[in-house]
Amino acid sequence: MPQETLGYVEMEWTCRRCNTKNPGLQKTCKNCGAAIDADQKFEKASDSTLIKDAQKIEQAKKGADIICPFCSVSNAGDAKVCASCGGDLTKGQKREAGQVIGAHSEAPAAKVICPACQTANSASASNCVSCGRPLGNPVAQPAPAAPTRAAMPQAAWIGVAVGILLMLCVCGGLYFAFFNTTDVIGTVSAVAWERSIGIEARRPVTKENWRDSIPQDAEIKVCEEQPRTTRSSPDPLRRSEKICGTPYQVDLGNGMSEVRQDCEYQIYDERCSYTVLEWTEIDREVARGADLNPFWPQVSLAQGEREGSRQEDYEVTFSADGATYIYDTNASEFGQFDLGSRWTLAVNGIGGVNSVEPAR
Ligand SMILES: [Zn+2]
Ligand SMILES: [Zn+2]
Ligand SMILES: [Zn+2]
Structure with a gap:
């Protein structure tokens, strides 16, 4: 299915040292200065506004960041030498990219409640406006193990047994009714x-089909445009309606996400009712x-x-x-x-x- 790019959204990351939320394009923590770890993934930002800043969009298009093999600092996707240590980046690892990180919605983001003082902060806030506590996403706790499947209670087993017995009775009864003589x-x-x-004559019969599948000798009655096929591009000769799925964000591996949407075209065609003469029993x-x-x-x-x-x-x-x-x-x-x-x-x-x- 063809994809369309609707724009770019800046992602974010949470400093592992001080738990401060940082904008995706800034690779060192604005609070403590620690660099984002090489294995650290960017997170979907709570603020999904499409970026207007041409410079940021340019950075998004550079592709996944390259991790310097010597000092582990993140460099722009098109960099040849490390901005921090000057090392050669040709052997550097690209940051992981391409994962769909969720549906894209431009609805205003929910407020973030400070866990310390319960103050409602704006979704993009790094620290609580009231007490200053860092508002980064807490480290995920492992999910509790799923409860083991409960054994089927005894009553259920009795029900199953009774059901099987009843079925045998019905089958046996039918057998005796029809085959025991x-x-x-x-x-x-x-x-x-x-x-x-039978005596047959050719009589008009009403049918329905796509216009190009109607027999030559048919008499066409009423036609109506209906969707017939889907294609990746519009059909210049027919009514083509564009249909798009829910927009979603894809991690570009450089602190930005691309908002994409899968679209296709519904091609309309004429569907008609018609009459043809067919051999029909008349007597x-x-x-x-x-x-x-x-x-x-x-x-x-x-x-x-x-x-x-x-x-x-x-x-x-x-x-x-x-x-x-x-x-x-x-x-x-x-x-x-x-x-x-x-x-x-x-x-x-x-x-x-x-x-x-x-x-x-
Ligand atoms: Zn920090
Ligand atoms: Zn380096
Ligand atoms: Zn607070």
Whole structure:
């Protein structure tokens, strides 16, 4: 995703010797004069105002500071020799940079409460205006170890066991209802069949798609601009809307942070409703009978019509000891079910017939 630079913010660091907060571009403590340590990271400043000072912006663009290999003093990213000892910086280590240090917000920073006298100080204050105590960020305490995961209480285990048992019961019940059968001797008391053929004609059907995906012969109804794709650059031919994420600050390793924002373009396109002619079932020709000689219905097609799908159903009714059972069969088996013939029916738990065979 393309990134944009919105500007630069000065970071800060806390003197390890006297706990005074210092501006990022000043590499020695303004209170005690101690230099920032080579391994010390800059912190996100509570004041996130974008820097206007051209000189500071110039410094931000010089890249990460170089730590002098001889005296450990921080030098500007483009320095060749150490400003403090004059040593050659070509073998000097660059300060770590590039980390995202958090979201950027230009809302006014919260006041800092002095831990000693409770006075509210401005966010950028180094020392308390009332008692003079340094207001640097305290050294982070190690977080307490996470509590070990509690064992599942006994009641929960019982619940799980009951749940599994219930599930087994339901599965068993379903199995018995559908697959456990008893044999019943039945006599064919009725047969019925139905065969049908669809009649299709081309009719207008309403659909929706992107304009460039609509078939040539379609009739376009209503179009509306909608976002279709995202790109890293605007599309000169289409409406392109820029969409940016939350700005964030990136540590430049030189006491400044860069405020960046990831943006992309939402490209709009026309989405239209349209109608096309499609083969649609407009009628069904049906033939029915109560005998063992099924046939397909006669279909007479008008101009612009064609035959559609075929459907067939065959049903046999058995009576056994005053009860009736319905059995659905297919065209090849149907011819065997002479009225009055005797069959052994496998009847399941809900009265359905799973299979039949001639009774001996
Ligand atoms: Zn200090
Ligand atoms: Zn040096
Ligand atoms: Zn104070």
